[in-house]
Amino acid sequence: MxxxxxxxxxxxxxxxxxxxxxxxxxxxxxxxxxxxxxxxxxxxxxxxxxxxxxxxxxxxxxxxxxxxxxxxxxxxxxxxxxxxxxxxxxxxxxxxxxxxxxxxxxxxxxxxxxxxxxxxxxxxxxxxxxxxxxxxxxxxxxxxxxxxxxxxEGKTPYIAQRPVCYECQLRENKCLLQEGKPCFGPVTLGGCGAICTSNGFICEACRGPLEGTSIKKLQEIMKGKMDKKDLMKIAEIYGVKKEFEESEEK
Amino acid sequence: MKIQIDHIAKIEGHAGFVGHIVKGKVKKAQVEVEEGARLIESLLVGRSYEDVPVITSRICGICPVIHGITSIKALEQAFDITPTRETVILRELMMAGQIIQSHVLHIFFLSATDYFKNRDGLDIADEKPEFVKKVLRIRDFGNNVIKLIGGRTIHPMTPKVGGWHKIPSKSILSQIEDEGKNVLPYSKLLVDFILSLDIPDFQRKTEYIAHKPKEKDSYSSYYGEMHSSESWIADEKKFRNEIKEQQVNGTVAKLAKRDGHSYATDALARLHINKKNLNPNAKRALKSTGLEFPLYNPFYNTLAQTIEVIHYIEECRKLASELENSNMKNINTTFNVKKGFGSALLEAPRGVLYHSYDINKKGIVTRADVMTPTAQLLVNLNDDLKIYLPRIEKYNKERRELEILKLIHSYDPCISCSTH
Structure with missing residues (x-):
């Protein structure tokens, strides 16, 4: 073999x-x-x-x-x-x-x-x-x-382009965004089993942006609850701010 | 004669060794850190206190629990928060789980393998599959305790200032008690395994410093102060004032001394300070080794860790049963963010860890200070290496390097922590 x-x-x-x-x-x-x-x-x-x-x-x-x-x-x-x-x-x-x-x-x-x-x-x-x-x-x-x-096995593996929300919903978690918390689930690549949100902690996008998505989506949801600057400060933690800023142009 | 070892394997992080002997006199003998500077303390300044445990746990992938909890303990002091007894016990459980998993990794994979012809943990697993499976089961137990409470083993996300993002369910307690009971017999095998090795006969007197619990009959606890074998006692403030961290030019790891000299802070130091309070099985195991204290042979740190593995398995069961009477609800503490200073000392797997923070009235970090066990133990290790080197000069290159690595590995240095 x-x-x-x-x-x-x-x-x-x-x-x-x-x-x-x-x-x-x-x-x-x-x-x-x-x-x-x-x-x-x-x-x-x-x-x-x-x-x-x-x-x-x-x-x-x-x-x-x-x-x-x-x-x-x-x-x-x-x-x-x-x-x-x-x-x-x-x-x-x-x-x-x-x-x-x-x-x-x-x-x-x-x-x-x-x-x-x-x-x-x-x-x-x-x-x-x-x-x-x-x-x-x-x-x-x-x-x-x-x-x-x-x-x-000689295959070329890939990771399905689904947001963290996909797995989070399958696990029937309460939505942290609906509680007003700045959760990056909708714009972040899933595959983690929504492990943070299942443990009451917001997604801070450690797996990077979901392909084809724009941070604008999250900025829109958080409008009136958190300003854009503070939201982007969370994206600094795993070094994804730059990638999200680029996605803003989409 | 010059001795140089680049990229030492089987340690956490990147380091090498440089030694120089001229006519039997050691001119140089030190571990050289090869890790990059991540500047973690500076990254915290200007950020919310809520980000602190998230970022500090990422100082180290082997001991993330203790970095997270030590920073939370310091921040709670800054906000005048007294965590509930339940929260403290759950944190102690996570810390115990962390010591078990980190020690077992070190005892078997990183240290004991030096004593085998084929110095590879994966190869030894092929030779002794049943034994290695039992070893891995002990480590899995420690990991599982962390996971049940913290959400996952590496960079657990449930602990927060004031308590928990998610309060663990009560059902985990019986699981911890049962699993602990199952792996306890295996932990005694680790002691026998290390005792069967040909541990070098080497002595150098040093000072032992460890966290001594406030409770007189405990080996380890969330609250306490530092005690030394030289009758020096220090709380957080005195500890930070009297332990001087020095940066040697061009290196990214700072080195810490007390009163100008090196000291030991590791499992061996904890045994020296607290051994009479070990749990019963651990106490019996220590007695069976026939070791006498004070014990100034650093190679025995690995054996000391095996005694601690037994102790902390017993401790996990004890702590879990203590929580049986709690309904595990309403254990979070409410608080107001305010301006303040907080500092904390706790025992990490490799020795004492210090964190302190200044916070402004908006909850933003204005100053951060972290002193890791490896910043302290590297100085003691270098002092040992200076004395040890002439004794092994006579060996051929391969044997000489192996003896140096055995000593370095027995300390279990964590280079990622040391550079943070």
Whole structure:
């Protein structure tokens, strides 16, 4: 049977998406076998597994010079490159700094900023070609399992373009928007099982905008309840403000 | 002789090691952080207090629970909120679940694997499938406690200032008690497993600092203050004033010292300060190891974690049964947003964590300060490495690197936390 040689690689981030993969427990052993998993820093030893890879799964965002170097190198060595989680897919929480003065922000944390890299935070796709993404902060490990197993079977998986509201309604949750809360469910890509809204927490768009939708839709719903500026401030959290601003023109 | 290890595997985040020995004298021995700066504290300034636990939990994917809860505890102090007893117990349950899952990950996958010829957790799983399945069941229990209360294991979303976005149903309590009972016997296997390893004989005296519960008979709790093996006692304010964080040029991890020296803050430190209050099975397991305290061998931190895994499984059952008499309704606290300052100290899996915030009258953060366990433990680790290096100089390159990694791994550093 065909076993794609796979690596899971991490740039700067919280590594929660790698941990979500580990949380698959016994099924991780299944993935490791079917995907011929050769490089997984949290679970594997110090053996060196050089490329090329059939599949490289990359979490985090490039911040250090070494992050950029490794990212470009991994791209060269991989047939398929998958961006894993909000940081790789959209920029993630670190992108909040782009919406303020990043020089001021670095000085807030460090007295001596010499030698510390402070680039703008961007999705991986701004730096290299990305073939697919597995969204979320953290990823939904069930979705991860489905997608990588489909790759192992030689298929090309996709994520259905449905809003978070679709799954939220299936779970018969009370609508948080109707309670006047700024929930991004209608304009956000579903597939998360509406996990936040099912737990009483608004959707803050960690999976990124639903294709073909416009943020105007949400701005309209929230009219008189929250001004546009505050609404867009929520979109900063996972680095989706820029994407939503672009959708406004649609 | 120069020793350089790039991209250390099996730690959370990215780091390397650099050592330099000249004629038997160690000129340099330190862990070098290779993680990028995410500037999390600065990202909080100018944002609503409601965003704080959302963003701080994302400091770390292995210990998100404790970052979220420590920030909430600090914010509640700023707003003069006293959470209900139910809320405190549920938070303690989540913290216990977090320590169990983080410890088991570290004990088995990150640390113990160094002692096997084939240093790969996935390969060992092939060799000892039944044992590894039991290990994973313990970890699943910890994860499940977090999920039942927090909504999910990584970046749980239900905890908020004043209580919960969604109050967990009472039915979770019997589930926690039952599952805890099932995995408790497995946790003893972990102790035996670590004891069977050839743990290096190495000693260096250090100071142990851990959070000591306000309740005299508890090992861990939401309320308490810091106690040290050198009779130093500190509340939040004194702790932050006397622990000095220093930035070494060009590095993104700050390093913390007390009174100019390094100290230990980890499972071993907690055992030193609170071991007489361990739960019964954990206490018996510790006695069976024959270890004597004070114990100044950092390699035993992994063993200390196995004792804590037993303790916290027992603790989960105890806390869940304490809630049986509550109807679990109306446990949220109402409050008014106001200008204020709040700080909090709690034990994370790897040691003590400090958060503090200034909030303005609109509920916007005007100052944020986070000091992580790894910012503290890296200094102690570097001091150990300086003493340890000459002893392993005689080995060949591969063996030497392995011995260095064993010491680094025994500390369980979290580089993502250290740079936040």
């Amino acid at each position: 065909y076993k794609p040689k796979t690596a899971i690689i991490s740039l700067t981030c919280c590594e929660g998406c790698q941990t979500a993969i580990l949380d698959l427990g016994e099924r991780l052993l299944d993935i490791a076998d079917k995907l011929n998993l050769k490089h997984f820093r949290l679970a594997s030893g110090t053996k060196k597994f050089p490329g090329p890879y059939d599949i490289a799964i990359v979490e985090g965002c490039p911040i250090t010079k070494d992050d950029f170097k490794r990212l470009k190198e991994i791209r060269k060595q991989s047939k398929v490159l998958i961006a894993l989680g909000s940081c790789a897919h959209l920029g993630g929480v670190a992108e909040i700094k782009n919406y303020g003065d990043k020089n001021e922000k670095i000085k807030y944390v460090y007295k001596n900023i010499e030698g510390i890299n402070n680039p703008d935070i961007t999705p991986l796709s701004d730096v290299i070609k990305v073939d697919a993404f597995i969204p979320g902060c953290p990823i939904n490990n069930e979705e991860f399992y489905r997608i990588v197993m489909e790759y192992a």
